[in-house]
Amino acid sequence: MSGCGSSGGEPAAKKQAPPVGSQEIDAHPLSDLRQGGTLKVPIQQWISQYNFNTPDGQDGDAQELTEDVEPVLFRTDARGEAHTDPDYLVSAAVTSDSPQVVTYELNPHAKWSDGKPLSWLDFQAQWRALNGTDSAYEADDTSGYDQISDVSQGADAHQVRITFKQPYADWQRLFVPLFPAAAYSTPDQFNKGWLEHVPISAGAFKIARYDKTGQTITLVPDPNWWGARPKLDALIYRVLDESAMTDAFLNKETDEAPAELPEDYRRLAKDPDAAIRTGSRWDEVHITLNGGRGPLKDVRVRNAVEAAVNRQAITDAYGADIPYRISELGNHFFMPNQKGYQDNSGIYGKYDPERAKKLLDQAGWQDNGAGKPRTKDGKPLELGYVLSSGGNQSQVDQAQLVQQMLGQVGIKVDIQKVPMNDYFNQYVDLGNFDLASFRNVDLLYLSMAYSVFRQPQGRNLFQNFGSVGSPQIDALLTQAGRTTDRNKAISLYNQADAQVWRLGHSIELYQRPQIAAVRKGLANYGAFGLQNITDYTRVGWLK
Template structure:
């Protein structure tokens, strides 16, 4: 199970690790730092299925109890929910180590563009593919999902209408198991739509869309199904579905347990879970020496940032948000932590592309440069008066105060990051109050509702740049999509729409980077670093670990024969 994050397949997992970048060439033990893996870097302990025994349990940790299994609702965007759903619902496309999507033959005989003007996609469904209630997958499921997610009915409160809003019609294809999807305008990343697929009978009204998947999965359609949940013990158990038509899974069960990030190294060492992050130096030192443990490394699409909420309080003023950007010393934070890492990392100056991806360039335009004088000048221009060294600025009798919301399950490194930001902003007259909230409420009650001034979390696995569209488009009424800080503009919306319609990769990348320049100017969020994928995994666990840009195939995950 790979923790995921908040932007469109980026699920949202709580602000995780330590701020790091490639300063210095040796780790704390004096040995040379290892180079970061390439764009297709992964380490999953790959073994042929013949080497694996039948049976066994895989035990994994998750950040919070899953309250919503509809990943197209904002509360279902939490990364653990997304990973579980991809394991129990029809998963039409899977990415390889380079992030390239391929049709999953368990669900699709083929999926291809049959016309370019207009763009028409025909999906030929595997005739064996059925829902757990025995009904076959059909074009009706595609049509209901399109109607729920295209934005035409705001009652659905879809987390991400992008792509679906460019479809003109969905209907029966040329054969009994075929689906025909016709677009109004070309859509480059069409493979990311309808993946995962949901059944029409639990998706064809706003009430069903919002309520049918609350803490349950009424109908599944994959190799595994939910075998049981225990809210008291905070565990969710997946078991093989006897109706499954594909390759039989090796595992007897997958057990997910809610566990604070800070508690996971000890849980791993006590053999309560079978993998955990080994990124933090203090964790790495303990975990790397543990018996029967592999340290597996990969190059995942994984970024950590600080979101600024432009929808409330002082941060509604662009000048204040820009001042915050200038007051946060990204390089200083990096240098404070990176000296103990065993991994070479690069600073992150782009919201859409990782440094090891084609299309990456520095789009920050100087807006994220550490510049205390510029920050003070912007705050003064916004009417916030200097009250003297160490004191918050004031305006109309009010102090300039922001809250920084953290999960109570945060690691010490996450808290350290918040405290450093608190110290840095104090230097320009901004008082920051750290606010820890229950882990189960962090996303559902705070991040997803825009109930914060500052917060930090990860966006992960955005192998399609268009997956980030809902993070940066302007909210519509109560629906924030995934733009939790409500910072956007018509210019950004237009550029992202045009990029999504552009099938030439280089031209599309240029449009995303043009949009990113505006995103930095508006101080939507402060990019910090690309988080490395360094995991401690049980040595006998095969075909699982640091996946990089690839998806996990849980039918191939299992324990090596002894």
């Protein structure tokens, strides 16, 4: 998850967005790359939790760094199709249907940084931490793992057998990445053992330095790596305000910068040292409504907010200066260029300020006239819209548009800027907001969305940070996850989506296009489409 925004500007020539399956990475064989060199990549905040199976670890940058150094058993290609990674797996397949059994054959050369080989014990520890039976593990998503009945050793030390209670269609998304049992077997290890550092790794790269003062994290090739030797000498992640990323690229302080935002695209496209690369990513921008507190506890108020927000106006403002056509997004589970997409928003996605006013009347909020907030029991109808101080002008523009729209129906919106490194950890992750906008990205397996919409359990919000859910949605998503017939699963997800709109969980805005500025001469890197992992063993500088 990361920041989003919108911006106005002069119209640009429009093209269709890249179709699913497209990517631009300047693909080259390894023989074209020189040995050595450093790649400098920006990230949005300092990583405080590297176990991204916890709510505090759900930042997208944390996930990327962890996957750089831990075993990613399956890698998806540009079309989102999963393939085993031979550095970790010889094979993985469903070997029985009743019950469903998946058998993994591990690469015997694969070892953790503490010298232990990957084994069934790592799978067992991760299952126990994430199956939801022990609340001491602060797991953000138990879906899939809660369908497993047993994890055991197979025919030998390199074989793992996973037995499921019910059929589970997205089994390839589980244990990705695989975490080491030696640092994952107790609640304390799970919750606190990955704070500020990675204790054990098993990748082509390892983290060599955490410089919190300089806000950089340096990765170098692991000399104990058993696979192909990386071309790069170092990969340096640097924490930057999103608003500073374009300048950092233009000043040659980084080698990549996001160019999806209009103000960034205009500047980066003119740089003679920049290659603009485009692809189609699962990437949605939305506004989360917090139904766990304040006026938004009332579904009528949430529905009023939905009706008062002109989604098309926000989408048009964002897309004014980028080269692709942007349309409203009408689905929480599918992107417009994906099979299964249908617009389920109905009346809940329609801009209708008069309906918003009627809903607020029904909820008991008294209209006090134009320009004044409504009141109830002597209290004004006031919502906070939380923004990261490290965001860009486009994010501010979007918040101000929402502020104006809600103000027209009597809802006062206070825009609250909070420190960049606190935005998720102290606000979004804890449900400490009324309105917040961020992105959900790379939900390549449909069941990955379950934790975003499931009902919270006590203080565990999973990823449903606004605490809006229902038993009906949970049941539909659980059934969909067990359905191996793709068309039937699609129907169930669309039924759930209609309920998500009705409850006012979040306001979908648009699919954000994938546009990246990359330093010329950098190969096998850029806009990856639906590819889930960057293979840094293949990234490097051309000779």
